[in-house]
Amino acid sequence: MYPWLEEPLAQFASAFRRGRLPGSVIIAGNSGFGTMDLALECAKLYLCHESGVRACGACRSCAVFEAAAHPDFTIAVSSTAEECNDEEDLTRDPGFLALIDSASASRRAVRVDTIRRLNHWLYESPALGHGKAAIIHDAHTMGESAANAALKTFEEPPPHTLIIMVVDSLEEMLPTILSRALKLQLKTLDRSVALNWLTENTGLELSRCAVALDLCHDAPLSAAALLQENLDLAALDVVRRLIAVLNGTGSSQAVTAALKPLSPAFHGTFWSVLALQILKFKAGYPLERLSLIHVEGAQALLRMPGDTLFELPAELPFITAHQPLIPSRAPEALSTALVERLTGSAGLTLHRGGAR
Numbered sequence: 001m002y003p004w005l006e007e008p009l010a011q012f013a014s015a016f017r018r019g020r021l022p023g024s025v026i027i028a029g030n031s032g033f034g035t036m037d038l039a040l041e042c043a044k045l046y047l048c049h050e051s052g053v054r055a056c057g058a059c060r061s062c063a064v065f066e067a068a069a070h071p072d073f074t075i076a077v078s079s080t081a082e083e084c085n086d087e088e089d090l091t092r093d094p095g096f097l098a099l100i101d102s103a104s105a106s107r108r109a110v111r112v113d114t115i116r117r118l119n120h121w122l123y124e125s126p127a128l129g130h131g132k133a134a135i136i137h138d139a140h141t142m143g144e145s146a147a148n149a150a151l152k153t154f155e156e157p158p159p160h161t162l163i164i165m166v167v168d169s170l171e172e173m174l175p176t177i178l179s180r181a182l183k184l185q186l187k188t189l190d191r192s193v194a195l196n197w198l199t200e201n202t203g204l205e206l207s208r209c210a211v212a213l214d215l216c217h218d219a220p221l222s223a224a225a226l227l228q229e230n231l232d233l234a235a236l237d238v239v240r241r242l243i244a245v246l247n248g249t250g251s252s253q254a255v256t257a258a259l260k261p262l263s264p265a266f267h268g269t270f271w272s273v274l275a276l277q278i279l280k281f282k283a284g285y286p287l288e289r290l291s292l293i294h295v296e297g298a299q300a301l302l303r304m305p306g307d308t309l310f311e312l313p314a315e316l317p318f319i320t321a322h323q324p325l326i327p328s329r330a331p332e333a334l335s336t337a338l339v340e341r342l343t344g345s346a347g348l349t350l351h352r353g354g355a356r
Contacts, residue, residue, distance in 0.1 A: 002221075004193065005038045008184040012042045013053045015182055022182055023157030025164045026139075026173060029186030032219025036137065038184065039164045040094055043073055043133040046162045061128055068093035071127035076118045078108040078138040089114040090121070097137065110136060112145040119153050122161050131160035139165035140172035147174050154180045194220045198227075208232050210291035215273055234262060235270050239295055245343040246300040252339045259335050267335050268316045275309040282306060304342045312338075 001009070008027075015021040025042060027035050041055070047070065049059040056062055064070045070092060077097065079089040089111065100108075118134055126132050136142075142150065153163065154177055167173060170183060191213070198209040198220050204227060211232040212223035226232060238258045244250025259267060277290040278301050287294055293301055315334070 001041060002034050002037065003197070004186070004189055005034055005041070008038055008186065009041055009045075010053065011184060012182065013045060016046065017051070017053070021162070022180060023161060023163060024154050024177075024181040025162065025184060026167060026170065026178065026181045027164060027184045027186070028167050028170045030168070030217065030219045030222070031166075032216055032222030033186040033189070034221055035166050035186055036094070036097065036135075038186070039135045039137075039166050042164055043135060043162065046133045047072060047128075047130060049130060061130060064128075068095065072130070072132045074118070074121060074134050076110060076114050076134065076136045078110050078141045079114065080107045081111070084111045084113050087117070090117060108138075109141040109143060110139060110146055112143065112149050115142070115146045115149040119149065122153060122163070123158050126160070131162070132158075133162045133164070135164045135166060137166050140167040140169070147177065151176055188218050189220065191218060194218050194223070198223055202227055207291065207294075211236060214277070214291050215269055231262070231266060234258070235292060236295060238270065239274065239293055239301075240297075242339070242343060243295070243297045243300045245339075246303055247297065252336070252343060255339045255343075256336045259339075271312060271335070271338065272316055275312045278302075278304055279306065279309050303344075305344075308338075308341050 012021070012025065025039075027039050027042075029035050044055040044062060044065050045052075047061045047065060048055040049061050050056040055065075057066075061070065061072075065073060074090050074092055075094065075096070077089055077091060077100065083089060115136075118136070122132055122134060124132075136150070139150075150163075150165075151174065157163070165173070165177075165181070170178060170185065194213055195206065195209055198204075198213065199206055202209065202224055208227060209223065212226045213220070215232065215235060216222035216226055238255060241250055241255045241258055245252055245255060259270075262270070273292055277293050281287060281290055281293060281298070282302055287298055315338070
């Protein structure tokens with residue numbers, strides 16, 4: 001259990017043990033803080049056959065839960081229409097979430113048929129006789145029909161059942177659902193806590209961990225995954241190549257080449273963080289506190305046009321968008337045009353409709 005999850009888990013356990021737990025819980029926050037980990041701990045505690053502030057880990061329920069084979073536990077996951085039709089939208093195994101194809105992200109949602117199957121499952125008698133627990137992962141992707149189907153069960157939940165919704169933010173949920181649930185919101189960690197955890201658990205130097213946290217909005221689990229793929233080093237390489245272009249010793253093509261192997265989603269993250277840190281630097285923010293641009297020759301970055309940096313957030317969706325929304329080569333072309341604009345190395349212009 002991650003140390004920053006102890007407090008919300010204790011809040012859940014207190015409501016449960018005092019008999020004040022409603023039939024539904026909403027866990028909100030960046031997934032990089034461990035929202036799903038907290039949901040799993042809550043479900044495991046709810047189904048545990050012992051009475052404690054944590055699941056005992058030794059009873060029959062805990063044993064089958066750990067084996068991803070608990071008959072009274074399921075996870076409803078976002079799916080494509082094809083996956084939903086094939087009934088690949090309910091699983092007992094949390095590891096299944098790691099197998100979801102990120103390329104289909106734009107077509108995935110928690111669908112009404114998924115919620116209907118979940119509701120039917122919840123009304124079946126529990127196999128172990130203790131209760132049933134379900135997690136709806138990415139519940140914020142539910143459309144209106146799915147949300148209304150879930151609301152019916154929220155209003156009249158079967159006895160001894162728990163539904164846990166994992167969402168990005170509470171604002172994305174229907175007020176009628178929010179009013180019926182215990183709400184656990186994971187907030188941004190103190191920077192020092194996140195850095196200490198990351199350095200201790202990765203064994204990497206503080207400077208790399210700081211870059212990773214900046215690229216992940218201080219979410220330590222996302223930062224750990226980023227470090228494992230060395231994406232912090234890739235980002236720093238792009239920064240150094242940009243500086244070389246600004247100093248007249250590099251080319252925009254070299255910057256584009258460094259960006260090309262990276263995913264469109266990471267392009268968007270990189271440009272967003274870079275723009276913010278350069279704008280802070282322009283405003284007099286200490287360079288040593290701007291990890292992504294705290295590199296040799298960073299003064300050259302001050303020559304980047306401020307108006308382009310300010311306009312960048314509105315243009316990023318076109319860089320990060322997935323197929324089939326835009327052609328597969330468009331994000332690369334847009335990033336190339338952006339490099340040209342920021343470094344003044346060519347006459348290309350980035351428009352909201354594309355590069356030209």
